[in-house]
Amino acid sequence: MTAKSGGWSGHILRVNVTDRNWTKIPTKQYAQRFIGGVGLATKVAWDEIPQQVSALDPENKLIFATGPLTGTLVPGSGRLEVIGKSPRTYPREVVTRSGLGGHWGKELKNAGYDALILEGAAEMPTYILITREEVKILDAGNLWGLDTYATQKRLQEMHGLDCQTVCIGPAGENQCRIATIMSETSFASGKSGFGAVMGAKKIKAVVVDGRGGCIDIAHPGKLLKLADHYRHLLGVAPMREWTTGGEPSEHRINFFRKYRTGNASCFGCPLQCWAFINVPGTAPSQSGCVNYYYLEPAVQYYGESIEADRAAWLGNVLCNQYGLDTFELAGIVPLIRDLHQAGLIKIKDPGFPIGEFGSIEFISGLIEALARRRGLGDLLADGGAAAVEKMPGAWSIYEKYYPAHGQLEHNSVRDYPGIALFWALDSRDPLIDHHAYRHLSVTRQGWPTPHKLNIAQADAISEKIFGTKTAIDHGTYAEKARVVALCQNKSAARNSLVLCDFLYPIFISQSRDDRMGDTSAESHFFTAVTGRDMNEDELDKIGERIFNLDRAILVRDGRTRREDTLYEAYFRDTDSIDPAISQSKHHLVLSVDHTKAVPRDIFEEAKTEYYRLRGWDPGTGRPIRKTLVGLELTEVVKEFYPD
Amino acid sequence: MDLLTKLGFSELNTRTRRTVVVNPQACTGCRTCETVCSLVKTGKIYPQMARIQVARKPFEGRFTPHACRQCSVPECLRACPSGAIGVSRTTGAVLIDPKKCDGCGNCIKACPYDMMLFDADKQKAFKCDLCAGQPRCVKYCPTHALGLAEFGARRKE
Numbered sequence: 001m002t003a004k005s006g007g008w009s010g011h012i013l014r015v016n017v018t019d020r021n022w023t024k025i026p027t028k029q030y031a032q033r034f035i036g037g038v039g040l041a042t043k044v045a046w047d048e049i050p051q052q053v054s055a056l057d058p059e060n061k062l063i064f065a066t067g068p069l070t071g072t073l074v075p076g077s078g079r080l081e082v083i084g085k086s087p088r089t090y091p092r093e094v095v096t097r098s099g100l101g102g103h104w105g106k107e108l109k110n111a112g113y114d115a116l117i118l119e120g121a122a123e124m125p126t127y128i129l130i131t132r133e134e135v136k137i138l139d140a141g142n143l144w145g146l147d148t149y150a151t152q153k154r155l156q157e158m159h160g161l162d163c164q165t166v167c168i169g170p171a172g173e174n175q176c177r178i179a180t181i182m183s184e185t186s187f188a189s190g191k192s193g194f195g196a197v198m199g200a201k202k203i204k205a206v207v208v209d210g211r212g213g214c215i216d217i218a219h220p221g222k223l224l225k226l227a228d229h230y231r232h233l234l235g236v237a238p239m240r241e242w243t244t245g246g247e248p249s250e251h252r253i254n255f256f257r258k259y260r261t262g263n264a265s266c267f268g269c270p271l272q273c274w275a276f277i278n279v280p281g282t283a284p285s286q287s288g289c290v291n292y293y294y295l296e297p298a299v300q301y302y303g304e305s306i307e308a309d310r311a312a313w314l315g316n317v318l319c320n321q322y323g324l325d326t327f328e329l330a331g332i333v334p335l336i337r338d339l340h341q342a343g344l345i346k347i348k349d350p351g352f353p354i355g356e357f358g359s360i361e362f363i364s365g366l367i368e369a370l371a372r373r374r375g376l377g378d379l380l381a382d383g384g385a386a387a388v389e390k391m392p393g394a395w396s397i398y399e400k401y402y403p404a405h406g407q408l409e410h411n412s413v414r415d416y417p418g419i420a421l422f423w424a425l426d427s428r429d430p431l432i433d434h435h436a437y438r439h440l441s442v443t444r445q446g447w448p449t450p451h452k453l454n455i456a457q458a459d460a461i462s463e464k465i466f467g468t469k470t471a472i473d474h475g476t477y478a479e480k481a482r483v484v485a486l487c488q489n490k491s492a493a494r495n496s497l498v499l500c501d502f503l504y505p506i507f508i509s510q511s512r513d514d515r516m517g518d519t520s521a522e523s524h525f526f527t528a529v530t531g532r533d534m535n536e537d538e539l540d541k542i543g544e545r546i547f548n549l550d551r552a553i554l555v556r557d558g559r560t561r562r563e564d565t566l567y568e569a570y571f572r573d574t575d576s577i578d579p580a581i582s583q584s585k586h587h588l589v590l591s592v593d594h595t596k597a598v599p600r601d602i603f604e605e606a607k608t609e610y611y612r613l614r615g616w617d618p619g620t621g622r623p624i625r626k627t628l629v630g631l632e633l634t635e636v637v638k639e640f641y642p643d
Numbered sequence: 644m645d646l647l648t649k650l651g652f653s654e655l656n657t658r659t660r661r662t663v664v665v666n667p668q669a670c671t672g673c674r675t676c677e678t679v680c681s682l683v684k685t686g687k688i689y690p691q692m693a694r695i696q697v698a699r700k701p702f703e704g705r706f707t708p709h710a711c712r713q714c715s716v717p718e719c720l721r722a723c724p725s726g727a728i729g730v731s732r733t734t735g736a737v738l739i740d741p742k743k744c745d746g747c748g749n750c751i752k753a754c755p756y757d758m759m760l761f762d763a764d765k766q767k768a769f770k771c772d773l774c775a776g777q778p779r780c781v782k783y784c785p786t787h788a789l790g791l792a793e794f795g796a797r798r799k800e
Contacts, residue, residue: 006687071688072678072688073675073678073679073682073688073783075785078673103674103699110690149702152702153702161699184701184702185701185702185704211690211691212691213691214681214685214687214688214689214690214691214692215687215688215689216687217682217686217687217688220682220683220686220687223682224679224682224683224779227679227783228782228783231783231785261704262668262669262671262704262705262706263671263786264671264672264701264704264706265671265672265673266673267673267674268673268674268675268678269673269785270673270675270785270786271785272671272673272785272786274671276704278704283702284702284703284704286704
């Protein structure tokens with residue numbers, strides 16, 4: 001008799017739109033070593049995306065990967081990960097990841113697939129329909145050009161209200177490198193520009209109808225108990241005004257109270273972190289923190305008024321509809337203003353009223369210009385970094401706000417040693433994967449987190465998790481290398497399960513008096529769902545393996561220690577950042593002193609320590625043979641050390 | 644099963660009626676209720692077998708859970724030709740005796756709320772049984788969009 005098992009649906013679906021065929025491969029060959037999600041997809045990327053392939057080539061692959069916990073009763077299990085060579089990363093296209101929340105992941109599993117690999121490029125606009133019985137590659141001629149809301153509504157009319165869709169808008173079709181993949185109103189895979197990859201493949205949408213499907217659970221009774229226990233431990237307080245950004249302005253709070261009609265959430269999530277906002281004259285839409293980026297400029301332009309509110313909300317809704325990354329817009333918008341004021345924009349017809357910063361015309365014109373690649377929009381559609389490179393003198397303005405990888409600063413980097421290291425050692429904005437560490441550590445700076453921690457509690461938690469309270473002390477680089485490595489491992493493991501970064505690892509409990517979390521939650525859930533024994537250390541080890549495989553891909557594509565760094569401006573003191581820009585730049589100004597330089601020598605020392613802890617060559621940043629052997633990454637050993 | 648399969652007026656007046664009540668304003672459409680229901684009833688995550696169903700309108704931000712009303716005069720009970728449907732004396736839930744159900748589907752047509760469901764594998768009707776008085780969907784709903792209401796409760800002790 002075999003033990004009960006569950007979690008995985010059992011197969012990976014591979015759809016080649018060039019040859020118009022599809023095949024099923026068993027998940028098993030990936031699950032043992034890499035679990036699912038980021039792990040599974042990174043393995044596929046290692047095997048199938050060679051160095052010379054560029055992001056928009058038909059040879060690039062786009063992998064949508066769920067994990068064994070996706071779509072189950074585990075709180076925060078609504079997510080999946082999208083992986084491929086990214087057109088967005090700067091200066092070079094590299095393989096990276098981008099999460100996607102909502103309900104599509106569980107639908108894919110109900111249809112019988114743990115992951116979907118998209119290959120090739122279609123000649124004509126196409127969409128893919130996946131049901132439990134079959135896969136169809138269908139003509140999307142009448143969908144091409146539609147915005148993401150209209151596309152989904154049309155597909156619902158054709159395939160039923162219960163189907164789930166991911167799709168691209170005009171921005172993805174026109175291969176803007178800041179294009180998103182969208183689901184429902186606001187669930188987005190945004191940060192890695194994968195909308196452009198779908199656009200290059202001429203795939204407008206992937207519709208999944210998993211009705212009648214199910215996911216096996218190894219120990220249902222245990223899962224029920226664990227879900228109950230950890231939900232109480234998390235003690236999730238419904239997120240209210242806080243969802244407008246870490247340190248919301250009064251405008252944001254007023255706006256939120258005025259227009260919120262309810263909350264929404266991803267599948268199976270107690271957090272309800274999406275507010276549903278309905279501003280008259282715009283389409284209703286879910287919103288998270290970054291979606292308010294245009295409110296302050298609009299209020300400056302119009303004063304507090306309905307026009308300002310409409311402008312702010314168009315800045316969000318149009319991004320969702322055209323399929324553009326709001327996070328990049330939050331950076332581009334003040335960047336355009338600064339470049340314009342400095343007289344660096346030489347284009348005669350930018351495609352929108354560039355002087356009217358804060359107006360409805362500015363934002364709707366800009367988004368249209370970006371998505372259609374017109375005027376200045378054509379330049380900026382490749383991302384802020386690629387655009388300013390072509391404008392002499394513009395880089396010095398740009399690099400104030402963008403620490404690395406061509407992505408906008410997301411938390412103060414200058415005086416947060418741990419966060420500076422996260423940035424340097426990742427391939428994209430890393431903060432999305434490290435909310436837990438951030439929430440714990442910013443408490444020391446007096447940031448009003450919703451977790452209501454005091455410093456003594458934060459220190460006690462830090463001592464339990466990291467063995468020292470120095471781990472969250474932002475006055476020093478001591479211990480940060482070890483902490484960053486541990487957090488990265490935990491994050492890679494969690495992203496392979498796939499669980500939400502906002503809830504896991506559970507560093508902080510909102511229900512306990514001492515606020516002490518429990519970082520073993522993921523492993524207990526894993527055992528209950530899959531029936532495979534797992535403890536926290538083993539799961540961290542798998543996370544380490546996945547992180548090293550990801551590193552191996554970066555190294556194979558040319559990454560060295562020299563590139564594990566921040567842009568030069570971050571190593572110089574800067575003048576104080578204009579608060580207006582900071583506000584529109586999302587919850588950014590958290591720190592006491594955000595003007596000081598990252599100390600280069602100490603930063604490099606911390607990196608050396610990090611490589612040593614990782615078992616990487618400190619000179620090159622390449623994992624050494626012993627490390628790879630210890631992690632059972634035989635495929636990498638074979639390629640890196642063939643003798 | 645200790646079921647009242649014929650409802651007289653006197654019994655109607657004295658029985659306890661409990662039902663899952665819904666507050667759509669608070670619902671975020673997370674479908675935890677469906678998930679937990681199917682897990683308890685089938686041991687799997689099996690949304691189609693959930694006794695409670697969420698109607699989602701994501702583009703309007705409207706999410707509405709639909710649960711059996713456990714009607715005081717159940718149409719399903721009246722429509723059943725095999726006497727398989729009755730009311731529990733202990734919980735007040737409208738229940739189906741699977742031994743008597745022959746899968747004719749009359750109850751499904753009769754239910755005005757579409758909350759009588761059909762199991763194609765077993766060829767039998769199924770519905771919410773209030774988890775013997777302690778519905779898990781209510782317990783696990785993260786936003787308190789679901790509650791258990793009790794009407795006309797008269798405890799015998």
